[in-house]
Each structure stands twice: as C-alpha cells, then as structure tokens.
Amino acid sequence: MGSGAHVNDSPFPVAETLCPVVANDWVNDSYKHLILDAAHGAIHAEPGQFFHLLCPSIGENVPFYRRPMSIYRIDRAQGRLEFLYKIVGRGTTTLAALAPGEKLNIFGPLGRRFDFETRCRHIVQVARGVGLATLAPVAEAAGQLGIRTTAILSARSPKHLMSIEYLRSTGAGVISVTDSEGTSGVEAVEDIVRGLIEKEGGDFLLTCGSNRLLQLLQRLGREYGIAGEVALEQHMGCGIGMCFACVREFRAPGGGITYRRVCWEGPVFDIQEAVSW
Amino acid sequence: MVDMRVRIGEIELKNPVMPGSGTMGEGLARVMDLNRIGAIVTKTITPDKREGCVPPRMVEYKDGSLMAIGIPCKGPDHYIEEILPHYRAYATPVVCSVSAPTVEAFGQLAAKLSVPGVSVIEANISCPNLEQDGKAFGMDAEASARVVRRIKESTDRPVWAKLTPNVTDIAAIAQAVEAAGADAITCANGMLGMAVDVENFQPALGNITGGMTGPCMRPIILRMAWQVARAVKIPIIGSGGMATARDALEYLMVGCSAVQIGTINFVRPTAMLEVIDGVEAFCRRKGLRAARELTGAMVPRREFKEQQVA
Numbered sequence: 001m002g003s004g005a006h007v008n009d010s011p012f013p014v015a016e017t018l019c020p021v022v023a024n025d026w027v028n029d030s031y032k033h034l035i036l037d038a039a040h041g042a043i044h045a046e047p048g049q050f051f052h053l054l055c056p057s058i059g060e061n062v063p064f065y066r067r068p069m070s071i072y073r074i075d076r077a078q079g080r081l082e083f084l085y086k087i088v089g090r091g092t093t094t095l096a097a098l099a100p101g102e103k104l105n106i107f108g109p110l111g112r113r114f115d116f117e118t119r120c121r122h123i124v125q126v127a128r129g130v131g132l133a134t135l136a137p138v139a140e141a142a143g144q145l146g147i148r149t150t151a152i153l154s155a156r157s158p159k160h161l162m163s164i165e166y167l168r169s170t171g172a173g174v175i176s177v178t179d180s181e182g183t184s185g186v187e188a189v190e191d192i193v194r195g196l197i198e199k200e201g202g203d204f205l206l207t208c209g210s211n212r213l214l215q216l217l218q219r220l221g222r223e224y225g226i227a228g229e230v231a232l233e234q235h236m237g238c239g240i241g242m243c244f245a246c247v248r249e250f251r252a253p254g255g256g257i258t259y260r261r262v263c264w265e266g267p268v269f270d271i272q273e274a275v276s277w
Numbered sequence: 278m279v280d281m282r283v284r285i286g287e288i289e290l291k292n293p294v295m296p297g298s299g300t301m302g303e304g305l306a307r308v309m310d311l312n313r314i315g316a317i318v319t320k321t322i323t324p325d326k327r328e329g330c331v332p333p334r335m336v337e338y339k340d341g342s343l344m345a346i347g348i349p350c351k352g353p354d355h356y357i358e359e360i361l362p363h364y365r366a367y368a369t370p371v372v373c374s375v376s377a378p379t380v381e382a383f384g385q386l387a388a389k390l391s392v393p394g395v396s397v398i399e400a401n402i403s404c405p406n407l408e409q410d411g412k413a414f415g416m417d418a419e420a421s422a423r424v425v426r427r428i429k430e431s432t433d434r435p436v437w438a439k440l441t442p443n444v445t446d447i448a449a450i451a452q453a454v455e456a457a458g459a460d461a462i463t464c465a466n467g468m469l470g471m472a473v474d475v476e477n478f479q480p481a482l483g484n485i486t487g488g489m490t491g492p493c494m495r496p497i498i499l500r501m502a503w504q505v506a507r508a509v510k511i512p513i514i515g516s517g518g519m520a521t522a523r524d525a526l527e528y529l530m531v532g533c534s535a536v537q538i539g540t541i542n543f544v545r546p547t548a549m550l551e552v553i554d555g556v557e558a559f560c561r562r563k564g565l566r567a568a569r570e571l572t573g574a575m576v577p578r579r580e581f582k583e584q585q586v587a
Contacts, residue, residue, distance in 0.1 A: 014307045016547060054544070062339040064491065065544055107546065237335055237342070238543035240304035244346045245335040259328050259349065264304065 010044075014110060014240065017041055018103045022080065024096070027162050031086050031130070032096050033072075036104060039079035044109050045071050047137035048231055048268040051081065051108035052239035055091040056098070066107060067091035068236045070134040070208075070267065073166075081106075084133035084162065110239050111267045114138050114229055120204030122148040124196045126189065126217060129155065131209020134231045134267075136163055138206060143171035150196055152177065154184045154210065186212050190220070197224050204228055205271060215276045228271035234262040249275040279560040280567035281553070283315070283534050285512045286435050286460035288370060288396060290315035290535060293568055294525065294553045297516050297539030298374035298399060298439070299346070303363045308546045311367045313553065315535060319360060321374040321401045323350045324386050331483030336472045341491025341518070342540065343470050345484035348376060348404070353389050361394050370396035372437065375428075376404040380420075384427035391432040398434050400424055400459075403441040403466040403488075415441035415466070418453035425457035435460035437514065440505070442468045447501045448508035461512040463537065464502045468494060491540040494518040499527055506532025506573065520548060522555020529556075529571040 019036040027033050041051060052066040073082035087096050098104060116123060116138060123142055125135045132153055139149040149172040155161045157180035167174050175192055177184040196202035197220070205217045205228030214230055221228050237243035241264030250273045252258040257275065260266065281292035295316035296305075302320065311317060329349030336343040351359075356373075364371050373395045377383040387398045402415035402424050414420045421438065428436050438454040440447060442465040451462055467488020472481035498517020506513055515528030516537035525536045541548045560568055 012308055012310075014304075014546075016308075016545070057339075064337050064339060064342060235333070235335060237344070238300075238304075238546070240302070240308070240546065242300060242302035242304055243335075243344070243543050244299075244329060244349050245344060247329065247332055247334065247349075259332075 013044055014108060015040060016105060016107045019081070019106055021098050021100050021102050021104060023100055024098050027084065028159055031084060031162060034083040034085065034095070034098070036081045036083075036106065037079065038081040038106065041106060041108060042074055042076055042079050042081050045074045045081065046109065046113035047071070047074070047141050048114035048134065048229075049109040049111050050239075050267060051083075051106045052110060052236070053091070053095065054105035054107070055094045058094045058097055061090040061094045063091040063094065065237055066239060067095070068110075068233075068239055068263065068267075070231065071109070072133040072136055073140070074137055084130065084136075086130045107239065111263055112265065114206070114231075114268050116142065116147070116204055116206070116229070117145060119227060120147060122150070122196070122201045123204045123206060124150050124152070124193055124202040125206040126152045126193065126210075126213050127154065127208055128210035128213055129160075131207065131231070132163055134208040135206055136167060139167050139172040140170040149173070150175065150200070150202065152189060152192055154178070154189065154213065156180065186216050189213065190216055193217070193220055197226065202226070206230070207271070208232075211276050214271070214274060218271055218274075218276070221271055229268050230271045230274045231267050232262050232269060232274060233267070236263050239263045248277075251275060279557045279565065280569075281557055282567070283569050283572075285437075285514065285534055288435055290370065292553050293529065293535035293556070294549050295372070295514075295535065295537055296542055296549060297537040298372075298401060300539040300542045303360070305542070305546060306363065309550060311364070311369055314369060314549050316372050316397070317364050317367065317369050318372040318399065318537065319356070319364075319374060321348050321350065321376045322353055322356045322386065322390060323348055323376050324353065324382050326350065326352045333481065333483055334487075336481045336487070338491070338493065341489060341493040343472055343482065343487040343489050344467070345482045345487030347484060353386060356390065357392055361392070365394060372397040372399050374399040374401050374439070376401040378405070379408055380423045380427050383424045384431040387428040387434075387436075388431040391434050395434065397437055398428060398432055399437040399439050399463060400428055401439050401466070403439065403443075413441055413443065415439075415450065416444055418450050421450050422453040422457035425454045425459045429458040437461040437463050439463035439516070440465045442466060442498060442501055442517075448504045451505040451509045455509045455511050459511060461514060461534075462505055462509065463514045463516050464505050464533075465498050465517055468497070490518065492518045492520050492524075495524060495527075499531060502528055502533055503531035519552070520545075522552045522559060525552045525556055526559060526571065529568075530573070530575040532573040534569070534572050
C-alpha cells in the first residue's frame with residue numbers, strides 16, 4: 001500500500017451502512033452528483049474502490065441486486081462520500097429519485113484501489129464520460145502527495161464536460177476534448193498524450209470509460225515503456241468475489257486469455273493486461 | 278436460551294444456517310465472523326481447471342436471477358493449498374462441494390479432497406454426465422445413486438447429495454441416493470431457465486441456459502423439500518430462495534434439519550446472521566427449547582368433514 005493509504009485494521013473492514021443523502025443534484029441532462037453522509041465508509045475508502053449500492057425499488061423499477069458505483073470523492077474531513085453517475089437503467093433511475101434526508105444502504109468499500117503513489121511523478125489520466133468519476137479521486141490524492149496530474153477529459157460536447165473546476169482545485173492540469181468541437185479523435189488525443197510524455201515527464205497512464213482510449217494508452221504505454229492502470233466496469237452480483245458473475249477477459253501472465261472478476265481482482269487492473277472490448 | 282445445535286448424521290452444527298455452495302467466498306470473512314454460521318460450504322471443485330461460462334453470466338429479475346457461471350475452478354490442489362487455509366482460523370466445519378464428469382472421477386476427487394479441514398463432501402450432481410450425453414447425473418435416479426455409492430467408497434467423510442430440481446419426481450431421486458448411502462440430502466440446486474436479449478436478437482446469457490435462483494424460487498423448492506422429507510429418513514438441508522428467518526422456518530417446518538442461504542448473500546451479505554437470530558427469536562417466542570424441534574413441526578390443517586357442515 002502506498003504512503004497515502006489509510007491503514008485499516010478492523011477485522012471486518014467491509015460493511016453495510018445506511019447513509020443519509022446530503023444532496024443528489026443534476027450536473028447536466030444525464031448525470032447526477034450524489035453526496036452521502038458516510039463516516040465509516042469515507043474513512044476506509046481509497047481511490048479506485050467502489051461501493052455496492054442497494055438502489056430503492058420504485059414502481060416497475062425493482063433492482064434485485066446492488067449496483068456498483070466507483071467513488072468520485074472521499075471527503076474524510078466531513079465524513080462524506082460522493083458519487084457521479086449517469087442515469088442508464090433501473091438502478092440508476094431509482095437512485096436518481098433519492099432526496100436529501102432519505103437513506104441509502106451502501107456496502108463497501110470494495111475492490112482493488114489504484115496503486116500509483118510510489119510509481120510515478122506525473123500521472124496522465126484520460127477519461128471519457130463517467131470514467132472521469134473513477135479517476136477524479138486519484139487527482140486529489142496525487143495532489144496531496146505532490147504528484148503532478150494532467151487530466152484529459154473527453155465528452156460529446158462542452159456542456160457534457162464535468163468537474164473541470166474540481167480537478168483544477170486539486171492542482172491537476174485539465175485538457176478538455178469534445179466530439180462536437182472535433183478535438184476528441186484518437187489521433188488528436190494521441191498527440192496530447194505524446195506531448196505530455198515527451199515534454200512534461202508524464203510517466204504513468206490511467207484511463208476509464210473508453211475502449212478506444214484504452215487501446216491508445218496501451219499502445220503508447222508499450223512504446224514508451226510506461227506503466228499504467230485501467231478501471232473497468234461490469235454488471236455485478238455480489239461485489240465481493242463470491243458469485244463470479246462480473247468476469248471479463250484478461251491477458252494471462254503466461255500467455256492466453258483468462259477470466260478475472262472485476263469486483264475482486266479489480267476494478268483497477270494493469271493497463272496492459274486488460275483486453276479491449 | 279435456545280439450543281440452536283442441529284445434527285446432520287454424525288456431524289453436529291452449532292446452528293442450522295449455512296451458505297449454499299457458490300454463494301460465499303473468502304471475501305465474506307471481511308464482512309462477518311464466519312464462526313457464527315453453522316457450516317462453511319465452499320464453491321464446487323472439479324477435477325480439471327475451468328474458466329467457466331462466456332459472459333454475460335447473469336440476468337436480473339425483480340425477485341431473483343438467472344445465472345450461468347459454469348463452475349470456474351482452479352482444481353483440487355489449488356483448493357487444498359490456497360482456499361482451505363482461509364477457513365482454518367474458524368471452528369466452523371467445512372463442507373466441500375464437488376463435481377465431476379464421470380462416476381469414477383467423482384470418487385477420485387472426493388478421495389483427494391478428504392483432507393484435514395474438510396468435514397463433509399457435498400456431491401453437486403447437477404452437472405452434466407459425460408457418460409450419458411451430458412444429461413445431469415441428478416436427473417437420473419440410477420446415475421445419482423452410482424455417484425453417491427462411488428464417493429462413499431472413497432471417503433470416510435459424510436456425503437451429502439445435492440439434488441437438482443430439474444426432475445419430474447424428486448422423491449424418487451432422494452430415495453435412490455438414500456439407498457446408495459448418502460448421509461444427507463441438500464434440496465435443491467437452481468432451476469434451468471433462459472432469457473433472450475431481444476434488442477440484439479441474442480440469448481441473454483453466454484451459456485444460453487442458466488440456473489434460476491433467488492426468492493422467486495422458494496415456493497417450488499420448498500414443495501420439493503416437503504416431498505423429499507416424506508420420502509426419506511436421512512436429514513435434509515433445504516436450499517431454495519430463502520432471504521429471511523421466516524423463509525428458513527418454512528423449510529425447517531416441512532422437514533429440513535438445516536438450511537442453506539444462497540442468492541440473497543449477494544444482495545445482503547449478512548443475511549445468514551439475520552436468519553440465525555430470527556430463528557432463535559422465533560423459538561423463544563414459541564417456547565421451543567431447541568431449534569431442532571422445528572424440523573417437521575408443520576401440523577396438518579383440520580380435514581374437511583361433511584357432518585361438521587351439516
């Protein structure tokens with residue numbers, strides 16, 4: 001564990017907790033920002049980990065399983081956890097209906113955290129869409145340790161760009177690219193990443209949320225001999241390694257392809273072992 | 278003080294609540310004290326290494342799910358060296374679930390896994406029988422009996438036979454495994470189902486078919502447990518859709534000596550503890566001194582008699 005990690009010596013570090021909702025506001029037309037009062041969960045959580053949320057049942061929307069949600073912000077001082085999510089299915093639809101004061105059952109923290117603290121001086125993170133939520137806590141933790149972060153944010157249009165101010169407040173450099181401005185193509189992003197590696201000392205690659213960006217960073221990582229990590233998503237059952245429903249394909253160390261559980265071996269994986277989809 | 282101990286053949290459990298095979302793992306030890314549950318039941322071990330089914334592996338419904346996981350397994354040596362040691366710290370007995378493609382392979386695997394730390398062998402006979410065109414052993418009374426007989430020859434551990442619900446007459450299968458020497462019966466596994474992803478004109482599961490489990494299955498598996506209880510004398514461990522203590526009480530009252538909590542562990546990881554506490558509270562409320570008094574405690578309703586109407 002890196003120097004920024006909180007040491008957790010509880011015999012039962014993973015817990016189910018009922019957390020009051022502090023806020024659950026729209027960020028744009030499809031994303032909401034959920035803030036929970038979660039003293040226990042906030043204390044133990046680390047960047048890259050997730051919580052498994054028991055979304056309420058409303059009308060025809062009855063999510064049986066929990067929904068995994070990566071942590072957008074860990075506010076240990078105020079005992080708060082923040083999540084940034086896009087409304088896509090039954091679970092996020094009912095999550096969006098939660099009002100301040102209502103309680104949400106969360107289970108966690110779960111999964112493998114990002115491991116960057118002792119491995120780099122300048123993190124280059126490239127996020128598309130909601131992938132930003134997963135990478136944002138790295139920028140904050142890195143900033144506190146004096147590690148530089150440059151975040152390349154990719155979105156459909158400028159109004160879909162989120163968290164630029166928050167990321168800048170952590171000390172991160174922010175470069176935004178969008179489809180509508182024609183700046184988000186792989187070649188354009190490649191030029192930016194190459195520049196950061198060659199001229200700015202970029203020495204660690206992080207990504208989440210885009211297959212083509214994963215492929216790009218894998219290629220550049222191999223070319224420059226730079227390590228990196230990717231956070232992956234998958235539909236989950238239990239979230240704690242028991243049901244084996246959330247597997248994805250990975251390159252096995254000895255060659256060939258193997259399945260790994262996103263909830264247990266991940267959701268953060270070595271960038272070169274991930275198989276693009 | 279309620280005596281929560283139950284006896285399954287020669288094994289005594291501190292209480293009647295345990296996980297269903299494949300619904301717990303080492304991760305649960307980070308959430309709760311595994312000394313509190315009646316038994317630890319490990320995920321099925323096969324003789325060969327298996328990656329499991331192609332994803333997607335799960336379809337969710339309002340009150341249950343369809344899963345096709347395919348028993349991913351790193352083999353018996355990995356189990357003995359890497360998985361079993363996680364459970365050494367607990368006084369709770371370990372039930373080792375096994376599955377194999379042939380009768381002989383079942384026997385060899387059970388022998389290999391009868392190591393210190395394994396208290397019971399549970400035969401998962403819901404897997405396809407390669408000697409019978411892939412039809413599950415558990416769908417055939419004679420094949421089920423042959424598996425149990427072969428495992429009994431190869432181990433001194435008690436053998437529990439976990440039946441499949443995908444049969445016409447589960448009582449006949451239960452009688453066959455009892456006659457073959459099974460020490461107890463686990464009733465039952467998931468029911469075969471399928472789903473279609475209509476947007477993409479594809480099967481929703483990578484494996485096409487899967488096992489339906491969860492609360493929606495409870496009335497059907499409960500009925501089977503009742504039928505099995507009437508047909509055999511060996512203990513029965515109910516396993517099907519239980520989420521609460523009330524659900525477990527149903528299984529105990531129709532004749533089960535213990536229960537396995539399965540799919541709900543994925544949603545409420547401490548569900549087993551709630552069931553243990555709830556069964557104990559129920560016994561206190563009803564003035565029962567021991568949880569074992571619940572087994573078969575369901576009494577018949579008054580029968581209809583014409584003269585009472587007249």
